[in-house]
Amino acid sequence: MALPKLLKDLMSLPTAPFLESAVMDYVERTCRKLAGVKIKYDRYGNLLAHYRRQPRKITPLAFVAHTDHPGFAALKMVQPRTLRAEFRGGVRPEYFAGSKVRFWNNGQWVKGRVLKLSKTLPPKLPGGPRVPKEAHIQVGKPIPPNTLGMWDLPEPTLRGDRVVSRACDDLAGVAAMLMLLQRLCRKRARGEVYCLFTRAEEVGFVGAVGAIRARTIPKRVPVISIETSSALINAPIGDGPIIRIGDRVCVYTPQFATFCVRVAQELAGRRKSFQYQRKLMDGGMCEAAAFGAYGYAVIGICLALGNYHNMDTHRRKIGSEWVSFKDWQGMVDLFEALVLDPDGPDAVDDSLRTRIDGLFEENQALLRQE
Template sequence: MQQQERQRLFDLLSIPTAPFREQAIHAHAVARLQRAGVAHFSDPHGNLVIGVESAADYRRLVRQRSQEPVRLFVAHMDHPGFHGRRWRDAHTLEIDWHGGSPVRHLRNARMWLADAQGYVGTGRLHNVELHEKGYCITRARLRLEGELARRGPARGLFGGFAFRRPVWRSGERVYTKAADDLVGVHCILETAVRLQRSRGDRPFLGLLTRAEEVGFVGAVAHLELGWLEARHRPLVCVSLEASRTLPGARIGRGPVVRLGDRRTVFEQRHASLLE
């Protein structure tokens, strides 16, 4: 990866995000696409569609009669985090958690806070309540570390776990607060810009979705628009993800093609090859 591209990745990874609080990521992506002259638009649910200028162009592309498949690359703009619920006192914020989370070593964990304009401060986690099945945080309290850069209504704040920095590098490895799925967002943006510069005629679509961490909200809403139902050409949909190491899928040994999860088989033909 060249230095300029690495810096673009680091800039993206530094932006705060959480489920339903992806606006800064969306704005950053739009600015990048505008500078490069890449066609894009937002669907009615706030997802960012890349490669076409409008819903009409989107439908026109997939309805063309052709054997050349449209490649649809998908990534989500959110990462698990919290929303402010109410101020308990001047220094304590009650929060609701959205998405998965650790369930151990939570007491006094350091958290970052942001509003619509960016980072505003940090706090420490207390009074954590876990889901009844014990697999994630549901509610907690946040004790502020010092004054916030901007103090507003509790519901205007969001945040997540704070680390040494939002993103840093150690040797050849990059550490960050939200590789899932901002690395996927970066890959789609870079692909779109490179295709634009090559001026090729490849049928490409990118889809950056909202609130994946709480039930694929943006992706499902986009599919329910029905724009893909009347297509007359093949469609290859690739979801880009960044997941933890699992048996047989070690970090650093190349892309991993995921064919299913605990509940769903994504591609039966390919999954059968593993049996």
Template sequence: MSQAKHDRATAEQWLLELTSIPTAAGREDRVIAWIREWVGGRDDLRLSCDASGNLVVDRKDGGTPGATPLYITAHLDHPAFVVEKILNDGRVEMGFRGGVRDAYFRDAPIVIHPSGGGAVRGRVESTEQQEPYRKCVVRLEDGGEVEVGDIGVWALPDAEIVDGIVHTPACDDLAALAAALAAMDVIRGIDRAGHVRLLFTRAEEIGFIGAIAACRDRTMTPGAKVLALENSRSFAESPIGGGPIVRVGDRMSTFSPALTAAVCAVCETLAKEAKEAGGEYKWQRRLMPGGACEATAFQAYGYEATCVCLPLGNYHNMADLDLVERGDEAAVAHARCGREYIGVEDYHGLIEMLIACATRLDEAPDVVAKMEKLFADKSFVLG
């Protein structure tokens, strides 16, 4: 069966644009504005917000009657600084909303993006881990003006694709968000895929807050299936370039066996069809226990959920993280943040997977039926 294709050049353009937008937990406004403009250019789609500001994208016609909704989800934030207090001596107090190790804050250069535009450079003078998140004192270097609520990010080079690798300030989770939009741009033209919707959540980096709110508020239809998209730290057994990963679980839980198996079956079909056509479709199936993701939250509140992720380098912008975690003195002393990176073919593979899941999840073999056939064929050995 031939599958509708996405426009690779356009998908890469969206990837570079979205992953360059400053965003933070509770301050996702710029990303939301980009999505609002994207949806506004498509007459058949609509954008709505729940009480907590999470976004839902679906068809204006309501989709396929009677079909179980399938939500493809991604989060809108990335670890970043937020101005909390102006100290009036060329310094500001900022909260860091997300998880980054202590060594990376030492004298770190950052860029603050005022709500009115422009950029103000600064440098971290001191930092202290507090609740609900780390506090930093930042000295402004440009003499510019900032306000409470402005976002600060690590001072990093611009996004680019080099030798098949996407280097960009914030893959997690904006690369997954870009993939969801690129897939939806194709899915919206498939008549039998009207049950597919997108959910974009806020404040994931400080504890799945938007996802929990969406579950509590029943933003997603009860009984819906959920594919949570993530960018997860790559290890030797989950390499960049090995394809998107069907994540069977995380540090906190294992995900829906039936839905995970169905996604794996879709990937197996894609790989088989690619091979028959003389090509290759790469994908991986892994536990990925290094962290936790929103699929755990969705499942805890009763949804059938699993996760698909992109293998990620420089997780949360932490360069040489393996060495820093091992306590290498030189690495710790010179720890600096860098751009996150993913494989561009992994990104395209994720888009292909999502398009296929829109129409093929229900075609996956029934595991119980398979067990029953095995029993019928070979139960004679039991006497």
């Protein structure tokens, strides 16, 4: 089997923080073909797609995914074949020297190799690694300033259930949201949903914070942050998409988590092949934390990711990232079920209360015996 076109196309595109135009153009072109989807850019260049068709009287949802991936931006040729470039995103310093890279120059990849890390910043956390800032890179020909660079890794493929790509994070999320919009349009589904495609997440949610300040998503709309997140011992690849109830710094909105879990449970009941996980992914943070800090109701949905940020910890080399294709398909199914849920995120869910009240009624007489 081959990768679906959306995944293959998106994962083949060049992208890096603040240099996401190829991905944005692709998202825009795809959305323009969809009747019922309106698009607009906010003043920071984030793209909002809005699907609305005879909406029911329930609160709509917003999905958010970022369009960048850790990568380089060319600064200056310091010698005829040596480029000084900035690195944007979280990759440990020991992965740089000797690794192969490629720069997207006038519609063509130009290959290169990192000679050395020439500048690092102090660790973000006490005891953590220093933060790579600039590298000297040997390149095949001169590269103009602000050209984007990525690790030189093979084109995306499907191997068994593995989607292997130089950038799953977060093009897998972007593709899943586009797939959702395509499905809703094809089915002429009744409902309303926002899909926000953000910029520069990898340097600290910069696009998302811009979108929050610009009120790109209405404040009353709860936000589902879509991510790939480093697989954990208790959150493995292949056990289904993960409803992420929090991250390294905060927990998300409990009532909204209850809604998502209820919808996932019901979907699992209807469709035996659907699996999901409910986890605290505390390895990192995601855009849900930013939206939550500004008062939005938030939750995360993520895919467990292998070789997080291209760090192949077994071979100690730069390598392709990977996710499970089945997890990805399950994630799109879950998106659809969330959007089409008849009750919506604001309905009061008192199932837990009913259950514990039942236990109380059953046993309360014993409290009085002594």
